[in-house]
Amino acid sequence: MRFDVITLFPELFEPLLSSGITRRAYSSGLVEVHLWNPRDWAEGNYRRVDDRPFGGGPGMVMLAEPLARCLAHIREQRSAGETPADPPGTPAPLLLFSPVGEKLSHPVVAQWAHSAGAILLCGRYEGIDQRFIDAEVTHQLSLGDFVLSGGEIPAMALLDAVARLQPGVLNDEGSHQFDSFNPALDGLLDCPHYTRPEVWRGQGVPAALLSGHHAQIAQWRRHQSLQYTARLRPELIATARAAGQLSRQDEAVLARLPPDGGADDSL
Numbered sequence: 001m002r003f004d005v006i007t008l009f010p011e012l013f014e015p016l017l018s019s020g021i022t023r024r025a026y027s028s029g030l031v032e033v034h035l036w037n038p039r040d041w042a043e044g045n046y047r048r049v050d051d052r053p054f055g056g057g058p059g060m061v062m063l064a065e066p067l068a069r070c071l072a073h074i075r076e077q078r079s080a081g082e083t084p085a086d087p088p089g090t091p092a093p094l095l096l097f098s099p100v101g102e103k104l105s106h107p108v109v110a111q112w113a114h115s116a117g118a119i120l121l122c123g124r125y126e127g128i129d130q131r132f133i134d135a136e137v138t139h140q141l142s143l144g145d146f147v148l149s150g151g152e153i154p155a156m157a158l159l160d161a162v163a164r165l166q167p168g169v170l171n172d173e174g175s176h177q178f179d180s181f182n183p184a185l186d187g188l189l190d191c192p193h194y195t196r197p198e199v200w201r202g203q204g205v206p207a208a209l210l211s212g213h214h215a216q217i218a219q220w221r222r223h224q225s226l227q228y229t230a231r232l233r234p235e236l237i238a239t240a241r242a243a244g245q246l247s248r249q250d251e252a253v254l255a256r257l258p259p260d261g262g263a264d265d266s267l
Contacts, residue, residue, distance in 0.1 A: 001166075002032040002085040002117040004074045004092070005155055006067065008049065008124055010035035012152045016160065021170060025163035032085075032117070033159065034077070038062075041069035050125050059126035067121070067132050074119055085117060093138040095158075096121045096128070097151030101140030104158065106182060108141070112158065113165040120158070122151030186245035187236055191224035226253050 005013065013035055017026045025031040039047045042063070050060040071094065078085040078092055086092050095118050102108065112118065121128075121137065143154045163169055194205045208220035229236050237254065240246050246254075 001030065001115070001162075002034070002078065002092075003159060003162075004034045004036060004078065004117075004119045005122065006036050006038055006070055006074070006119065007122040007150075007152055007155070008037060008039060009122075009150070009152055010037055013156065016156050020160075022160055022163040025166050025169045030166050030169070031159070031163050034074075036070055036074060038066040038070040041073070042066040053126060057126075061126050062124060062128045064129040064132035067128065068136070071119065071136060078119075092116070093118045094121060094136050095119065095139045095141055096123060096133060096137045097142065097154035098123065098127075098140045099142055099145070099147060101142040104141050104143055104154065104161075106187075109158065109161040110165065113162045120151075120155045122155050124150045185225060186240045186243075188225045188229040188240060189233060189236065191221040191228065222250070223253050226250055227257060230254055230257055 007013070013033070017023065017033060026033055039049050042049050043066075048063070049066050050062050053059070053061045075086070075091055079088070097120070118139075141154065141158065143157060148154070194209060198205050198210070206220065208216050211217065226237075237246075
């Protein structure tokens, strides 16, 4: 799996690639990450990569030509060697991080985690010349309904989320399967977690977690997941219900929840 990142600030990615548990994915080559600065393909003494927008207005717009040259070089590199990242005739998709894109979610991450990779384009300034977007961009992704200074943070979010889904990256092979939004939880939120000491500032750990009874613990976690999701992200409950993923026991738990969205201490 190979990801090529087009960014004016490649140094921002160094901590991501060398820190935390997901660094295993990058250092082992399980997830290859290559960084490219489009300024290296710009012309003139100043290596200019932006200019004023036609029609006036604030800010600057990224030039199409340096991006096009950078992209052409990346595609050559991805198709070269004995084991090319892209088979002949199947160029890698080009992802632009943009407010108009599809919102990044677990299903989207899972899709890219099972792919051969992609080219990630991190925009800056007021945006990118639309002609380049129309000609080259195949996908657009967004972190949400807000604007960042550039596409680097969304790109790092995607890389981190993809890396932790790769086999052998996490200490526990199955730990990511019980993360929030995962199909193993029917797309619901994860339950709360506790560790030592058993009593902290007068508050104890729920008795079910100390019982040693695996079925009872599993039931408690499911009930808490339902309760948390109903209170904090009720739309996920509706989605799981529409997909037929809630059992009769689940519906009974939900029916017992207070109508004001508070917690049911009996669960």
